[in-house]
Amino acid sequence: GENVEQHPSTLSVQEGDSAVIKCTYSDSASNYFPWYKQELGKGPQLIIDIRSNVGEKKDQRIAVTLNKTAKHFSLHITETQPEDSAVYFCAASKYSGNQFYFGTGTSLTVIP
Amino acid sequence: ETGVTQTPRHLVMGMTNKKSLKCEQHLGHNAMYWYKQSAKKPLELMFVYSLEERVENNSVPSRFSPECPNSSHLFLHLHTLQPEDSALYLCASSLLNAGEQYFGPGTRLTVT
Numbered sequence: 769g770e771n772v773e774q775h776p777s778t779l780s781v782q783e784g785d786s787a788v789i790k791c792t793y794s795d796s797a798s799n800y801f802p803w804y805k806q807e808l809g810k811g812p813q814l815i816i817d818i819r820s821n822v823g824e825k826k827d828q829r830i831a832v833t834l835n836k837t838a839k840h841f842s843l844h845i846t847e848t849q850p851e852d853s854a855v856y857f858c859a860a861s862k863y864s865g866n867q868f869y870f871g872t873g874t875s876l877t878v879i880p
Numbered sequence: 881e882t883g884v885t886q887t888p889r890h891l892v893m894g895m896t897n898k899k900s901l902k903c904e905q906h907l908g909h910n911a912m913y914w915y916k917q918s919a920k921k922p923l924e925l926m927f928v929y930s931l932e933e934r935v936e937n938n939s940v941p942s943r944f945s946p947e948c949p950n951s952s953h954l955f956l957h958l959h960t961l962q963p964e965d966s967a968l969y970l971c972a973s974s975l976l977n978a979g980e981q982y983f984g985p986g987t988r989l990t991v992t
Contacts, residue, residue, distance in 0.1 A: 772922070800979050811970050811983035812923075813882060819979075857923070866911060866930065866974070868981060870922040 770795040772860050774871025781848050782879050789874045791858035792840040798860040801841045802868075803832060806855045815856075816843070848878045883907040884984035886971050892990045895961060901987045903954040903971030911976045912954040914946060917968040917986070929954060930976050961991045 771794040781787050793801075799820035804812035818825045818832045818841065825832050829848075834841040845852055858871040883906045893899050905912065914926040928936040929948040943965075945957040954971055968988050972981040 802980065804983070809985070811882070811884070811886075811972075811985045814980055814982065817980065861979075866913070866928050866936065866977070867925060868923075872920065872922050 770798055770860055770867075770869040772858060772869045772871045774858050774874060776874060777872065778875045778877075780877045780879060783848060783850060785848055787845045787848055787852070787876055787878075789843045789856055789858070789876070790840060791842070791860075791871050792838075793860040793869070794839065795860070796836075796839065798862060798869075800861045801832070801834060802859050802861075803830075803843050804857045804859065806857065806873075808854075812857055845876075848876075850878050850880050852876060853878045882982045882984065884971060884973055884982050886969075886984040886987050888987060889985065890988045890990075892992060893958070893961065894992055895963070897961075898957070898959040900958065901956040901969055901971075901989075903956075903984055905952055905954075905971075905973040905982075905984075907973060907982060909973040909975050909982075910951050911974050912948060912951075913972040913974075913981065914944075914954065914956050915970040915972065915983075917970055923970070927956075958989075961989075963991050965989065966991045 774791045802817035805815045806812045831844040855873045859868045861868045911930045916924045926940045927946045947955040968986045970986045971984040974981040
């Protein structure tokens with residue numbers, strides 16, 4: 769089965785700086801990689817996703833990159849703001865499948 | 881809001897109690913999921929329902945019993961739970977074989 773590893777487990781950045789979270793996966797058949805943000809007391813919220821037919825996707829201050837050869841993908845948040853503080857989860861899946869494999873999460877703190 | 885609601889939001893129950901968690905989605909999806917979220921661990925998929933039929937049961941103990949009466953509603957019936965079952969239980973929904981899953985806010989369960 770798939771194994772997803774996520775690093776770091778905790779990350780603190782100054783407001784305005786960039787934050788990068790990295791994930792690796794093991795199953796070369798995985799082709800869909802979503803990122804979720806979970807705030808305290810809430811469920812995970814999809815913030816961006818990427819499919820294996822592209823190497824990068826950007827949505828305002830958030831971007832995701834994918835390296836299929838190395839089997840790793842990363843979340844990049846630029847110009848961080850205090851409201852970006854949350855736990856972020858990566859996941860890997862087959863787009864046509866229902867089984868998502870999640871990383872263990874990264875707790876991001878943006879210091880004002 | 882993601883269009884997926886869960887009730888109750890918090891539940892405390894003794895090991896001999898019977899209770900049920902409820903999930904409802906308003907997104908027109910046809911697949912629903914139960915996940916267990918424990919501290920420091922990846923989200924664990926418990927059950928998948930596709931077109932109201934259970935398609936996956938990831939070796940979940942029989943003290944957890946799911947029910948999906950229609951494509952909009954999902955229940956998780958609980959009986960004779962153990963303290964280690966204390967966790968956040970998340971419901972999600974998606975279009976079958978179409979990627980994105982949307983999560984509810986979760987039910988924080990404490991077993992005493």
